[in-house]
Amino acid sequence: MTKKKAQIRTTKEDFVNYSSKLRKEFTRLTISPGDRISFVDEKKSIEGHILEQNELGDPNAILIKMDNGYNIGIQFSLTATIRKMTGRVELESFPIRIPQQKSGLPEISLLATGGTIASRIDYQTGGVVMAMQPEEIFASLPELFDEVSFKSVKSLFSMGSEDMNFRQWRIIAEESFNELNSGVQGVVITHGTDIMGYSAAALSFMLQDLISPIIITGAQRSSDRGSYDGAINLISATRAAAKADIASVMICMHETSSDDTCLLTLGTKVRKMHTSRRDAFRPINDRALARIDMAGKITELQENLPRRNEGNMNLQTGYNDKVTLIKIFPGISPDVLDWYIDKGTPGVIIEGTGLGHVPTFTPSKENRSWIPSFERAIDEGIFVGMTSQCLYGRVHPFVYKALRTSYQVGVTFLQDMLPETALIKLGWTLGNYNDPEEIRRLMVNNLAGEINSLSKFAEFLI
């Protein structure tokens, strides 16, 4: 046994998420992460490179990357034989299969930005890291190249979406604008899921008068997991970009937790509603625009969709990132709004309770009403928009006296707009316009499907 092996054995970083029984076995066999092993028991024989177990994984299952690129978790038992074999993969690279492009196929462009769809397990930590390039994402999808031709595949960033903001949105919007103007049928954007809804809203406002679809997709599960959803989402997004006759910014993700269909949801009316389910992206106060099945068949679910056209798109990437969002809770002090006013924020979205409430009544001296702070904000020219933390439904300033009080001091009630979409719309509006009346007019009028007329699509929990 070499000294190096001994070091590996005693490093706490290795195999931390495996059971002590398995760790002992790996130690005995001098196996470290990335080593090629064979596993044989009465039922199966498997060969591949051993991975760190994910913290969420079964500590008694051995995670192996097989030569076909898929990972498998195998339950260990005392009747199983594990053997160390020759051959070891370098921890950060896998073979990339770059497909041949055929002629005569519809052309689309792909912009990769990172996210789980471009992630895999980091052998060192057992965690998931953003590492894959677009070509790697495609490696397991050769069939796609019989259907579409990629005019352009660009890796713009390699980020988890939680770190993105308007700077990335601008770049994605400009790149999408240029690609669509170059004549492709559509653009696919691979993206982390955390803030995918916010990004979809941002692109919906930055790119006005679209001529072709822009489809954002990603994965809720990383490519090393059996439940990886990125492949089907990407195939469906690519087909939708090539074929759907809907000129909107849309998100394409699983419709249900099975692999039957994906939904195309409008960028301003969609929200990540679950931390981990594959069908986490749901339309709110809206129906999905269309469904796409595994054969690529697109079924439209709404009428009067905006169609592909030969018009001129508008690119408006101004954004004022000093806007903020405040979620109301019982007893919340308006101090936080005062502080944002002092700090020079140009606009605030309030996520009120119910139909758009904030504390306004003062049952005791310890609690302050929000109304004076609203008045102060509005006097100083700050836009204050009201949305609801219910998410579903619409705010309304006339039902209760307390709501009317907010309305009367100048708070703008933003109908059935999602709080997140309202924040992005406000940043975009303030980044592109100066006149307060124009800004208020833009905020209450529908620009990109973010406001639906009364209860037109009042579907709940779909």
Place this chain on the structure above:
Amino acid sequence: MTKKKAQIRTTKEDFVNYSSKLRKEFTRLTISPGDRISFVDEKKSIEGHILEQNELGDPNAILIKMDNGYNIGIQFSLTATIRKMTGRVELESFPIRIPQQKSGLPEISLLATGGTIASRIDYQTGGVVMAMQPEEIFASLPELFDEVSFKSVKSLFSMGSEDMNFRQWRIIAEESFNELNSGVQGVVITHGTDIMGYSAAALSFMLQDLISPIIITGAQRSSDRGSYDGAINLISATRAAAKADIASVMICMHETSSDDTCLLTLGTKVRKMHTSRRDAFRPINDRALARIDMAGKITELQENLPRRNEGNMNLQTGYNDKVTLIKIFPGISPDVLDWYIDKGTPGVIIEGTGLGHVPTFTPSKENRSWIPSFERAIDEGIFVGMTSQCLYGRVHPFVYKALRTSYQVGVTFLQDMLPETALIKLGWTLGNYNDPEEIRRLMVNNLAGEINSLSKFAEFLI
């Protein structure tokens, strides 16, 4: 025409939400709000007191309160005849029918706090105000008094719930504690819907080791509307308080938008998910505990429910209201957390993205990572808890490197707890305990159903 009538005619406050055609007709007939009128057209003949039209109402429909207490909106046409009659109701009072209490029925207590269930139209403004006393709520429910006997009916407050906070929760908790200890079968609390979920969570923590059910109910529609849901919710809540063998704090509201069933949902796992639908209250990361139908039949939907018992309840009403909640959005500056730290907040709940992310990477100098502010908060002894704005699902600190970074500096990941419940639990924990280790231990352990073990009830959008 007297001078007084002329004044009424020219007062802008009257009939502002009616069409000019109707306003002219009312002026011609010297009708003012509260007057008794008859309305006759080819189809119907109706008599009652004319009301101001709600701002949401049809300006061409005349709103009449009939003698049975219900309001009706009648479309006005030129073939209709309106006549002013003698008799006028005082604007703020309606007859109250106080029922006889029978003996031998299960005893419950009712605590009224205000809200839409205790509201009606304000004739002066057309808006909805909190005005009704508990006896008034009961006036339309005489059948209830064949089933239960009210040991105590108290009007604690007459507030819209958006103005409530821990001071009201303390009073409700103490009153509930005393009522249950007095031997009633259960307590019903009528409550506004805006923050009903927060209040249910607060009572769940303030009242430990319950011996009988505490049922919170309310209405999404006011009593002057045909879609009023308060009656059925209150009947169902009362029956559940008398009969359900579940010793928990629960919310009882409509299961669907029809009047068939109500759900009993656990106080720590329920959220108002729609601004106006009657079935707005949904269990999140949980199933409802039970369903109650219009015949009062209770069907349990979970196993191992806490049962009525003869134990000793614990009342712990400490609450530290300096806790706060911050909802994360792309590019949000940690300045707001720094400000809360400077202000002396003892605890913060972060509503992160996805599995519990905040901006941690710094793609440009304009954006700061949240990690140093987390470190500073934790160094100063401030509890920082992580939840997800997805609402459904659970946060997890190990899947991505960025999550692990937050975890490593001491952020506590709060599993599948709702952000709102986490905020209330933190306020309660800090209000009753001092030792930081004890506080952290309490926050990550299940006290009142607020944390479910992995995916046990992983139901989505139900």
